[in-house]
Amino acid sequence: MKIELTPKQVQEQGIFRAFVSEEIAPYADQYDQAECTPDNVVKKLAEIGYLGAIIPKEQGGQEMDAITFGLLCEEIGRCSASLLSLLTVHGMVCQAILKWGSASQKAHWLPKLATGEAIGAFGLTEPNVGSDAKSVETTAVFSDNSYILNGEKKWISFGQVANLFLIFAQCDGKSTAFLVERERSGFSTEPLKGLLGFRSAMIAKVFMNECQIPAENVVGRVGFGFSHVAGAALDHGRYCVGWGCVGLAGACLDACLSYTSERKQFGSFLKGHQLIQQMIAEMITNIKAAKLLCYHAGYLKDKGDPSLIMETSIAKYFASRMVSRIADDAVQIHGANGCSSDYPVQRYLRDAKIMEIIEGSTQMQQIIIAKSAYHNFALEKRRARQKEKA
Amino acid sequence: MATILEKTKSFMAQFINVNVADDEDIFASGLVNSLFAMQLVLFIEKEFSIKVENEDLDYDNFRTLNAIVGFIERKI
Numbered sequence: 080m081k082i083e084l085t086p087k088q089v090q091e092q093g094i095f096r097a098f099v100s101e102e103i104a105p106y107a108d109q110y111d112q113a114e115c116t117p118d119n120v121v122k123k124l125a126e127i128g129y130l131g132a133i134i135p136k137e138q139g140g141q142e143m144d145a146i147t148f149g150l151l152c153e154e155i156g157r158c159s160a161s162l163l164s165l166l167t168v169h170g171m172v173c174q175a176i177l178k179w180g181s182a183s184q185k186a187h188w189l190p191k192l193a194t195g196e197a198i199g200a201f202g203l204t205e206p207n208v209g210s211d212a213k214s215v216e217t218t219a220v221f222s223d224n225s226y227i228l229n230g231e232k233k234w235i236s237f238g239q240v241a242n243l244f245l246i247f248a249q250c251d252g253k254s255t256a257f258l259v260e261r262e263r264s265g266f267s268t269e270p271l272k273g274l275l276g277f278r279s280a281m282i283a284k285v286f287m288n289e290c291q292i293p294a295e296n297v298v299g300r301v302g303f304g305f306s307h308v309a310g311a312a313l314d315h316g317r318y319c320v321g322w323g324c325v326g327l328a329g330a331c332l333d334a335c336l337s338y339t340s341e342r343k344q345f346g347s348f349l350k351g352h353q354l355i356q357q358m359i360a361e362m363i364t365n366i367k368a369a370k371l372l373c374y375h376a377g378y379l380k381d382k383g384d385p386s387l388i389m390e391t392s393i394a395k396y397f398a399s400r401m402v403s404r405i406a407d408d409a410v411q412i413h414g415a416n417g418c419s420s421d422y423p424v425q426r427y428l429r430d431a432k433i434m435e436i437i438e439g440s441t442q443m444q445q446i447i448i449a450k451s452a453y454h455n456f457a458l459e460k461r462r463a464r465q466k467e468k469a
Numbered sequence: 470m471a472t473i474l475e476k477t478k479s480f481m482a483q484f485i486n487v488n489v490a491d492d493e494d495i496f497a498s499g500l501v502n503s504l505f506a507m508q509l510v511l512f513i514e515k516e517f518s519i520k521v522e523n524e525d526l527d528y529d530n531f532r533t534l535n536a537i538v539g540f541i542e543r544k545i
Contacts, residue, residue, distance in 0.1 A: 181523050213503075300526040306503040307510070309527060339514070385480075385511040388504055447504070457486050 095154040104158040110279035125195025135342035139193035146277035156323030160430035161279040169314040171312035172199025179299035200241030202232040219248040226286040238283030244336035254304035276429035316438040317395035324398035331409035369398040399434040406431035
């Protein structure tokens with residue numbers, strides 16, 4: 080076993096860090112307060128190729144391996160969780176098309192998604208449907224070689240600016256995924272403001288009112304929307320979020336190391352107080368643990384191992400819980416300053432909470448992970464019984 | 470060397486805690502969940518070096534052990 084980045088991965092990591100430190104970090108608080116990510120930021124991400132991170136080179140993408148892509152998510156998450164959500168949802172649409180798109184969908188959309196000519200958004204959640212994602216209420220009715228979509232999606236990251244939406248609907252009661260272009264008649268979006276976190280993630284409501292799309296816009300097949308198309312996309316999303324949490328937690332730690340080295344109370348720097356040291360030690364250890372889980376998930380992804388789905392869930396679960404606690408401690412260490420917009424830790428805390436909700440809430444991950452453990456336990460017992468009989 | 474049937478049986482035994490007949494519908498009987506669907510795709514692709522494509526998305530290819538084996542044999 081070897082846990083070590085390749086020289087190329089180390090080099091890429093340096094490039095990612097330099098880019099986000101110069102282009103994103105100085106402005107992230109400003110975007111958060113304005114509840115907006117300017118177009119030029121998305122353009123910069125596109126120009127440097129990060130929107131095509133997972134797309135094959137032959138379609139104009141970067142074709143990053145899973146670990147390199149994870150490092151990119153970590154660095155973007157370190158500076159802006161909102162911007163990470165662009166990489167997440169855009170990547171989820173790319174992943175869905177890459178895995179289950181038709182040849183013509185791949186040929187048409189992947190080059191556009193790689194260059195940022197098309198920005199993808201993921202339309203699963205609805206006003207009445209969150210964790211129970213199989214029960215979406217949006218409908219799709221087949222008519223004249225096209226589908227008529229009716230319904231509403233909510234909390235759609237970058238829904239304000241995306242021009243290609245992966246929409247999940249019930250088609251004769253069967254979960255189905257569709258590509259819906261913004262310019263389709265009957266399609267509209269409405270910005271959602273005033274959220275706790277992810278404030279510059281351009282979150283929107285999406286409306287489809289007798290929205291007609293061609294039959295060839297189905298991704299995968301009718302009936303395979305949730306199990307296969309959403310399954311592939313959400314796995315990718317959880318991987319991005321897990322790594323983004325590691326980055327965000329790193330930002331919390333950096334802020335605390337800096338603050339406690341400069342702030343004096345009771346005649347000594349905060350870093351000299353043992354209760355502060357305890358919090359710092361907890362942060363470091365938990366970030367390292369989360370990072371190892373993300374590395375493991377990435378390793379399995381690069382191998383295409385079936386266990387990657389469960390291991391990615393575990394990584395996302397642990398990393399999002401971890402960053403929530405670390406951001407909470409970061410604000411605590413900063414005291415009243417931590418509650419002020421003069422310091423970024425208040426943004427980190429608000430964004431960290433969102434990490435526990437998106438791409439499968441903490442509780443849904445807990446259910447999946449625990450059920451899997453009981454299942455494996457029962458299988459072990461069964462095998463042991465069979466061995467005894469034999 | 471393990472056959473396609475043996476390898477597939479062994480993979481499914483990791484997820485299904487009862488004896489399954491070779492022609493039993495594992496989706497209709499509720500023996501597997503939606504997570505398994507993607508895990509099965511990953512298993513087929515990794516183990517047999519084939520790609521499960523858009524046009525392969527048909528439950529008749531994955532419904533039973535026999536169907537899965539038949540699908541893999543056709544793709545190899």
